[in-house]
Amino acid sequence: MKTFGGRVxxxxxxxxxxxxxxxxxxxxxxxxxxxxxxLLEDLKLEGFEQKRDIANRGVVVTxxxxxxxxxxxxxxxxxxxxxxxxxxxxxxxxxFRQNMYNCGMxxxxxxxxxxxxxxxxxxxxxxxxxxxxxxxxxxxxxGADTLEAPFRLEGFDRALVEAGGWVDYADKKx
Amino acid sequence: xxKTTAEKIFEAHLVDKPDGxxxxxxxxxxFCHEITTPIAINDLVARGKDRVFDPxxxxxxxxxxxxxxxxxxxxxxxxVRDWARRQGIRDFFDVGRNGVxxxxxxxxxxxxxxxxxxxxxxxxxxxxxFGAFAAGVGTTDLEVGILKGxxxxxxxxxxxxxxxxxxxxxxxxxxxxxFVIGQIGVNGATNCVMEFAGPVIDAMSMESRMTLCNxxxxxxxxxxxxxxxxxxxxxxxPFIKDEFASREAALAxxxxxxxxxxxxxxxVIEYDVSSLEPMATFGYKPDQVKPVRELAGTKxxxxxxxxxxxxxxxxxxxxxxxxxxxxxxxxxxxxLSPATPTVYKMALAEGLVDVFMxxxxxxxxxxxxxxxxMSNGVLAPGxxxxxxxxxxxxxxxxxxxxxxxxxxxxxxxxxxxxxxxxSSLYTG
Ligand code: SF4
Numbered sequence: 001m002k003t004f005g006g007r008v009x010x011x012x013x014x015x016x017x018x019x020x021x022x023x024x025x026x027x028x029x030x031x032x033x034x035x036x037x038x039l040l041e042d043l044k045l046e047g048f049e050q051k052r053d054i055a056n057r058g059v060v061v062t063x064x065x066x067x068x069x070x071x072x073x074x075x076x077x078x079x080x081x082x083x084x085x086x087x088x089x090x091x092x093x094x095x096f097r098q099n100m101y102n103c104g105m106x107x108x109x110x111x112x113x114x115x116x117x118x119x120x121x122x123x124x125x126x127x128x129x130x131x132x133x134x135x136x137x138x139x140x141x142x143g144a145d146t147l148e149a150p151f152r153l154e155g156f157d158r159a160l161v162e163a164g165g166w167v168d169y170a171d172k173k174x
Numbered sequence: 175x176x177k178t179t180a181e182k183i184f185e186a187h188l189v190d191k192p193d194g195x196x197x198x199x200x201x202x203x204x205f206c207h208e209i210t211t212p213i214a215i216n217d218l219v220a221r222g223k224d225r226v227f228d229p230x231x232x233x234x235x236x237x238x239x240x241x242x243x244x245x246x247x248x249x250x251x252x253x254v255r256d257w258a259r260r261q262g263i264r265d266f267f268d269v270g271r272n273g274v275x276x277x278x279x280x281x282x283x284x285x286x287x288x289x290x291x292x293x294x295x296x297x298x299x300x301x302x303x304f305g306a307f308a309a310g311v312g313t314t315d316l317e318v319g320i321l322k323g324x325x326x327x328x329x330x331x332x333x334x335x336x337x338x339x340x341x342x343x344x345x346x347x348x349x350x351x352x353f354v355i356g357q358i359g360v361n362g363a364t365n366c367v368m369e370f371a372g373p374v375i376d377a378m379s380m381e382s383r384m385t386l387c388n389x390x391x392x393x394x395x396x397x398x399x400x401x402x403x404x405x406x407x408x409x410x411x412p413f414i415k416d417e418f419a420s421r422e423a424a425l426a427x428x429x430x431x432x433x434x435x436x437x438x439x440x441x442v443i444e445y446d447v448s449s450l451e452p453m454a455t456f457g458y459k460p461d462q463v464k465p466v467r468e469l470a471g472t473k474x475x476x477x478x479x480x481x482x483x484x485x486x487x488x489x490x491x492x493x494x495x496x497x498x499x500x501x502x503x504x505x506x507x508x509x510l511s512p513a514t515p516t517v518y519k520m521a522l523a524e525g526l527v528d529v530f531m532x533x534x535x536x537x538x539x540x541x542x543x544x545x546x547x548m549s550n551g552v553l554a555p556g557x558x559x560x561x562x563x564x565x566x567x568x569x570x571x572x573x574x575x576x577x578x579x580x581x582x583x584x585x586x587x588x589x590x591x592x593x594x595x596x597s598s599l600y601t602g
Contacts, residue, residue: 030249073312099312099314156326170321
């Protein structure tokens, strides 16, 4: 199983697509590691500086429909090779969400109200996020401020995370 | 309670139900190409699991950028080539025998009614034209497919489209699917199978049905599906003639995959297409669709004819019919890529290549090429293309370029006029 948690990167926008997560021109790379420097390279977002902001993060918090666009799994991989194993959003594009769990990572859906509360309380501040999987709860903390957010992790999704991804799960089981 | 085609296929392939909504299916055939497969191969090697579940059920091709244009694309091809040899994958199509995956694999007889097919490519939905469940997947799903021959899907919900009436001359499957996507939107069939039925579909060739199912993903659909019928059997006959005593026997066997009369659908939508005009897209989303008439006169720099949507022999015949004895406009350049070597050979034998070259068309080898803006006709910033492909995303055929999607007939007419135009075959 992967490790989950770490410093939070806040991306305050909906519909961040797979081209913004990892531009198409890097699809000719044949290793996941080669993608590392290009994560979010084309994302235009006020206050976001790719070179400065992607280092040493473990969790992304964003708005709605994260990962829309193409089916490229290079998007979760670009996150993975940067140590980001958790994305928290209102919801995700279907294939991106499946790709995350297939990689043994977490695409966590929280209500729009909780997402808004997170942005209001923590965005712009040095924030840490720790996770418990049983029961599934996210704990955000910055200075003396904390916020606990329970989330849903059941059935096949949970099995994939516990197995460390679909390859290991399927290889054992089928 | 009756079942849809997808439900029947799921039931017949069920391996496991890890939770209430997920089905792990056995996969009959895994298709591979050189863009999404190399990382799966490398990952299997790194895990010490460099194996395949069954080399005879894996089909691989180098098609997206071929012949290689640079070191990186050459390396992608090499990884797939070396792997196919190492694993004994006999159905591997290298330079000279390669063509666009979703045109090549059906032509080779690899798709059967009732089959499950996955590929690391979103237009895998094309193969549903044969009454199969065929879906595009990410690389990890592909990797597990290669290793174990299984893939997990949520229970299929199906939207049925009854397409009634008769198509006017000059109006084709491409116009129908553009119209449908325009009606339901790019998210209109997300997480759903799109089942196409009705007299218009019954009258369509397999090539046209493939064009139709190819674009299911542009409405978010997991797979397109057409019920198998005598047209399907005729197309497959050279490959199945040893399996069945007669065509009727094959049809009887395949008919069990047809949806039941009392199947339960998410939605049933009926369109009478008798008055449908040729359609084309504008903007950067495939649901931005208008009659060609309303876009007529729009200047284009390049016309592209080919791809898994419309690069088959039927398409090339239509293009030749429009272009015969004519010249393309001075202001425009035309790139045409027959989708497979067989299509190319047929076009040569039928004299279509002469028609194209007399008109001033540039023919390229079979490849995806310009469809995804990687080679063979990439647009310059600010340029406009008229294209028979399936995606008009911003920059799809080259950064800063615009794409109008349309049928081969409309593309050919546009090539002659230099501006978007209805074809001479259209009698509206
Ligand atoms: S022709 Fe275009 S859409 Fe079809 S498989 Fe190739 S790149 Fe994809």
